[in-house]
Structures are given as structure tokens and as C-alpha cells.
Amino acid sequence: xxxxxxxxxxxxxxxxxxxxxxxxxxxxxxxxxxxxxxxxxxxxxxxxxxxxxxxxxxxxxxxxxxxx
Amino acid sequence: xxxxxxxxxxxxxxxxxxxxxxxxxxxxxxxxxxxxxxxxxxxxxxxxxxxxxxxxxxxxxxxxxxxxxxxxxxxxxxxxxxxxxxxxxxxxxxxxxxxxxxxxxxxxxxxxxxxxxxxxxxxxxxxxxxxxxxxxxxxxxxxxxxxxxxxxxxxxxxxxxxxxxxxxxxxxxxxxxxxxxxxxxxxxxxxxxxxxxxxxxxxxxxxxxxxxxxxxxxxxxxxxxxxxxxxxxxxxxxxxxxxxxxxxxxxxxxxxxxxxxxxxxxxxxxxxxxxxxxxxxxxxxxxxxxxxxxxxxxxxxxxxxxxxxxxxxxxxxxxxxxxxxxxxxxxxxxxxxxxxxxxxxxxxxxxxxxxxxxxxxxxxxxxxxxxxxxxxxxxxxxxxxxxxxxxxxxxxxxxxxxxxxxxxxxxxxxxxxxxxxxxxxxxxxxxxxxxxxxxxxxxxxxxxxxxxxxxxxxxxxxxxxxxxxxxxxxxxxxxxxxxxxxxxxxxxxxxxxxxxxxxxxxxxxxxxxxx
Numbered sequence: 387x388x389x390x391x392x393x394x395x396x397x398x399x400x401x402x403x404x405x406x407x408x409x410x411x412x413x414x415x416x417x418x419x420x421x422x423x424x425x426x427x428x429x430x431x432x433x434x435x436x437x438x439x440x441x442x443x444x445x446x447x448x449x450x451x452x453x454x
Numbered sequence: 455x456x457x458x459x460x461x462x463x464x465x466x467x468x469x470x471x472x473x474x475x476x477x478x479x480x481x482x483x484x485x486x487x488x489x490x491x492x493x494x495x496x497x498x499x500x501x502x503x504x505x506x507x508x509x510x511x512x513x514x515x516x517x518x519x520x521x522x523x524x525x526x527x528x529x530x531x532x533x534x535x536x537x538x539x540x541x542x543x544x545x546x547x548x549x550x551x552x553x554x555x556x557x558x559x560x561x562x563x564x565x566x567x568x569x570x571x572x573x574x575x576x577x578x579x580x581x582x583x584x585x586x587x588x589x590x591x592x593x594x595x596x597x598x599x600x601x602x603x604x605x606x607x608x609x610x611x612x613x614x615x616x617x618x619x620x621x622x623x624x625x626x627x628x629x630x631x632x633x634x635x636x637x638x639x640x641x642x643x644x645x646x647x648x649x650x651x652x653x654x655x656x657x658x659x660x661x662x663x664x665x666x667x668x669x670x671x672x673x674x675x676x677x678x679x680x681x682x683x684x685x686x687x688x689x690x691x692x693x694x695x696x697x698x699x700x701x702x703x704x705x706x707x708x709x710x711x712x713x714x715x716x717x718x719x720x721x722x723x724x725x726x727x728x729x730x731x732x733x734x735x736x737x738x739x740x741x742x743x744x745x746x747x748x749x750x751x752x753x754x755x756x757x758x759x760x761x762x763x764x765x766x767x768x769x770x771x772x773x774x775x776x777x778x779x780x781x782x783x784x785x786x787x788x789x790x791x792x793x794x795x796x797x798x799x800x801x802x803x804x805x806x807x808x809x810x811x812x813x814x815x816x817x818x819x820x821x822x823x824x825x826x827x828x829x830x831x832x833x834x835x836x837x838x839x840x841x842x843x844x845x846x847x848x849x850x851x852x853x854x855x856x857x858x859x860x861x862x863x864x865x866x867x868x869x870x871x872x873x874x875x876x877x878x879x880x881x882x883x884x885x886x887x888x889x890x891x892x893x894x895x896x897x898x899x900x901x902x903x904x905x906x907x908x909x910x911x912x913x914x915x916x917x918x919x920x921x922x923x924x925x926x927x928x929x930x931x932x933x934x935x936x937x938x939x940x941x942x943x944x945x946x947x948x949x950x951x952x953x954x955x956x957x958x959x960x961x962x963x964x965x966x967x968x969x
Contacts, residue, residue, distance in 0.1 A: 396541065399537060400537065400695070403529070403533060403534060403537060403695065404688065404691065404692055405529075406688060408682075408683075409682065409683050409684065409688070410682050410683070410684045411682060412668075412672060412678065412681035412682050413672075415665070415668055418664075418665045419663070419664035419665045419667075419668050420740070421525050421668070421681040421682070423525055423526075423529070423681075423682060423683060424525040424528055424681075424736070424739070424740065427528050427529045427532070427533040428528075428533075428732055428736050430533045430536070430537075431532070431533055431536040431728040431729065431731055431732035432728070432729070432732065434533075434536050434537045434540065434728040435536075435725055435726070435727075435728040435729050438540050438541075438544065438724045438725045438727070438728065439725045441544060441724075442544070442721045442724065442725065445544075446721070447544075447545070447548050447549065450548055450549055450551075450552035450717060451552070451717050451718075
């Protein structure tokens with residue numbers, strides 16, 4: 387696979403970490419108690435896990451395994 | 455005392471695991487003691503790598519930071535780490551593993567010396583790495599003292615709590631080496647991953663639900679900003695994404711990457727790492743924020759009053775008065791206070807053991823420093839050739855004892871918050887050292903002189919920023935940003951101006967495509 391797509395996905399996730407859109411607001415409280423900014427970053431961790439799963443399929447450095 | 459008894463039982467179990475590992479360990483010399491024979495399986499590798507990177511401030515410091523600063527703590531330290539650390543493990547960690555396997559490296563400095571064909575420059579890198587690692591070890595002792603004092607309700611004084619934790623950690627590192635440390639870390643990770651879910655449920659029930667607590671905080675102008683990030687500039691927030699670069703540059707993480715039996719073990723690790731971060735940090739940060747609503751808890755009310763007094767203090771106020779108020783307002787023990795208030799005694803003990811699990815993460819750093827000393831100094835300067843590998847391992851064990859004693863002595867005298875100490879010295883310094891690793895692994899043209907320039911720069915920058923408040927904090931960024939970017943520039947400029955390593959050496963690291 388082209389390296390561009392994984393690189394683009396990584397760049398997008400990096401930008402999404404800087405969530406200016408929830409900067410000055412606590413509401414809505416997700417599940418009735420979780421400030422939205424905190425909920426965003428919790429969901430962000432799950433998105434990163436999915437990204438890593440995908441990267442290990444499309445960008446796994448398999449050539450290193452026989453480097454030795 | 456019931457929680458303290460449970461915690462002491464937990465410490466005994468941890469000690470047993472370390473010594474059990476010692477009895478199960480084939481006595482095969484340095485590779486076995488320092489790297490567990492490069493044979494760790496997938497579950498231990500994942501759990502232990504995560505546990506290795508979780509320190510006292512994961513639970514105590516993060517809750518304390520969130521108590522003072524609000525939900526921003528999670529974005530600053532947790533979600534940025536959840537993103538950067540797996541990425542660096544995936545691309546740099548796997549490469550280090552492969553090179554370690556093919557060249558027999560045990561430490562990063564061994565690789566740097568070989569990669570850049572240098573000797574004493576490697577020693578300079580060792581000195582800076584070691585100096586930056588010591589504060590990280592001290593954090594563990596401090597956290598142990600704070601946690602045991604809190605869990606025992608003050609019956610165990612700070613100095614004794616720190617001593618007990620130091621002795622337990624020292625013992626299983628001394629006997630078990632990397633295998634013992636990895637097994638203990640895996641066990642501890644399970645403990646503190648369980649801690650978050652149980653603590654949030656028990657405390658939430660005791661508080662009568664979190665919705666009311668959040669609405670209480672939102673109704674006051676003094677506490678509502680804790681639920682947003684309006685007090686933090688986006689640039690400052692952005693600059694924190696540079697801090698997790700430190701992880702792959704930390705010797706204990708780099709060394710740990712070499713312990714995997716097969717490279718495929720990195721796959722599961724990078725996928726589950728963000729989930730583990732979420733499971734442990736989210737409850738701690740949330741509880742730290744929620745603690746601000748507990749004005750009816752005297753110990754928390756005192757902290758809030760101290761914080762208010764600190765905010766209204768005139769700039770001409772004496773420094774010791776300011777420091778005293780800061781100490782009173784510090785929230786490193788808020789989770790312990792909440793457990794004390796809302797959890798039944800036996801459960802508080804179990805949860806306290808979960809806290810101890812995170813607090814005792816200094817084991818890997820102690821072992822790493824011992825590994826570095828014996829490999830990068832003792833062996834490099836002829837010790838192993840002269841006295842044999844058995845003496846090398848014994849030297850490593852003696853080093854573990856001496857290092858722990860020194861860290862404990864310093865911990866009794868350094869009155870600084872856990873979080874500040876970690877960020878100020880170790881994290882920023884190692885982030886700024888990360889270009890060394892990336893250049894060695896990915897840039898053919900990098901040279902030993904570029905590496906020396908980066909090392910000297912980092913040593914200077916860490917001393918400078920620790921002595922001059924606000925130094926290098928340009929345009930509202932944290933010092934870690936200019937420190938790291940300057941490292942990159944120095945590596946590039948100095949490398950291009952100096953002769954490259956030999957073709958044979960470069961060829962051992964970078965194979966042409968198709969071969």
C-alpha cells in the first residue's frame with residue numbers, strides 16, 4: 387500500500403487531538419456527568435487504537451523480521 | 455490499619471514474584487539477567503511495557519494535577535501519549551528490536567557507539583541519560599512514601615513508607631533482574647487497571663453520583679473552568695504532544711523493546727496501549743476533578759482554602775509562604791482521601807494496593823540504569839573482559855542497591871511535587887534526546903558529532919530551564935518544544951558538516967531496497 391494513506395491518517399489523528407471546538411465548553415455532559423472535552427479525548431484513545439490496528443495491517447515493517 | 459495490612463500483604467506478594475522469577479531464571483549471564491534472555495511472551499510484554507511506563511504520577515500525580523487544573527490533564531498527558539507512544543513503538547521500537555537481535559545490543563548506547571563508530575561520545579550520552587533517569591527513580595520513592603502514609607492514615611510516616619517501597623523494589627530487581635521486574639510489572643498492571651474501574655464505581659456511589667458533583671462545579675465561577683480548557687492556551691496544549699516522544703528515548707523503554715521473543719508481539723502492544731491509557735487515566739483525572747466538589751471533606755476543604763489563599767497572595771509575599779501554601783494545596787493524595795471517605799476499609803486496602811502498583815514503577819528505571827552502567831561503562835572499559843560475565847552481573851546487582859539508597863536519600867530532601875519534577879527534568883530532557891534515536895535508526899547521514907551536539911545541548915537546556923524559571927518557554931510553548939526542535943536542527947546541521955560513518959557500518963543498518 388502507498389505510504390501516503392497511513393501518513394495522512396496519522397496526520398489527521400494528530401490534528402484531531404487539538405480539539406479547539408470543545409475548548410471553552412463543558413456541556414453537553416456525556417452520559418450526564420462527563421464533560422464533553424474529556425469525553426472527546428476518551429473517544430480519541432479508542433480511535434487511536436483502531437488506527438494502530440489498521441497500521442499494523444498496512445504499514446507493518448515485516449522486512450525487519452528477517453533483518454537479522 | 456486494615457488497608458495498610460492489605461497493602462503490606464500485596465508488597466509481600468510482589469516480593470515473592472520477584473524471588474520466584476529468580477528461582478525460575480536460568481543463570482545464563484548478562485543477557486538473561488538484563489534482558490530476560492530476549493524471551494518475554496506476548497501478554498507479559500504488553501502488560502509489562504505498559505506498566506513500566508506508568509509511574510507514581512499516573513494515579514497520584516494525574517489526579518493531583520486534575521484537582522488543580524481540571525480535565526485538561528487528560529488531553530495533556532494521556533491522549534497525547536495514547537497517540538505518540540504506540541506510533542514510536544511501531545516504527546522505532548520494532549527497528550530497535552531487530553537491530554538488538556542481529557547485533558546483540560543490550561542498551562541504546564551500545565547501538566549508538568556501533569552506529570556512529572564512537573566510544574567516549576557514547577559515554578557522554580550515557581552520563582546525560584543516567585542523570586535524567588535518576589529523578590524518575592526518585593519519583594517512585596516519593597510516591598511510595600506519599601501512598602503508604604495516606605493509606606495508613608498517617609501511621610506509617612513518609613520516610614518509612616518511602617523506605618519500605620525502596621527496599622521491596624530493590625529486592626526483586628536485585629534477585630529477579632529483567633524477568634522478575636517484567637513479571638512484577640505485568641502483575642502490577644493488572645492491579646492498577648482494575649483500580650480505575652472499581653474506584654470510580656465505589657467513590658461515585660459514595661458521592662451520590664457524579665452528575666450532581668459536575669453540576670456543583672459548573673455552578674461556581676471558581677470551579678466551572680476546571681471542566682473546560684479555557685485557562686490553558688492551545689499552544690501550550692499542543693506543546694505537550696512533544697512530551698511522549700520521551701518514552702521511546704527512555705533507556706528502560708528502549709531496553710524493554712529488546713526483550714520481546716518475536717517482533718509480532720509489538721502488534722498487540724501498540725493496539726491495546728491506547729485502551730490501557732484510557733482505562734487508567736480517565737478515572738484518575740475524573741476523580742481528581744470531582745474532588746473539587748467535596749467541600750464537606752475537611753482534608754479537601756483545607757486544600758481548596760490553601761489554593762484560594764495562594765491565588766490572592768500579593769506578588770511581594772515571601773517565597774516560603776508561597777511554597778507552604780502550594781504544598782497545602784497540592785492534590786497528589788486526593789484519590790486516597792476519597793477512598794478513605796467512601797470505600798469500605800477492606801476495599802480501600804485493595805484499591806490502595808492498586809495505587810502501590812503504579813507507585814512502584816521505578817523498578818524498570820533502576821534495572822535500566824544498572825544495565826547501562828554495567829554494559830556502557832563496566833563492560834565497555836574492559837571490566838567484563840578482565841573479570842568475566844559473572845562479575846558483571848554482580849556489579850549490576852550492587853549498583854541496584856547503591857542507586858536505590860541514593861534515590862531514597864534524595865527523596866527525603868527534595869520537597870517538590872511529583873508531577874513537576876518528572877516533567878521538568880526527565881520528560882523534557884528525554885524528548886529532546888529522541889532525535890538521537892530517530893537519527894540513528896532512520897537517517898543514514900547522521901554522525902557521532904551530530905549526536906554529541908544534541909547531547910551537550912540537552913544537558914545545557916535541562917540545567918538552564920531548571921535554574922531559570924520560564925526559560926525557553928517561547929510564545930507560550932513549553933520548553934520541550936524549542937529543546938526538541940533545536941536538537942533536530944543540531945543533529946542535521948552538525949551531521950552534514952562532519953564526515954559520515956563508514957559505508958560498511960551504514961550498510962549494516964540500512965539495506966538497499968529489495969535485499
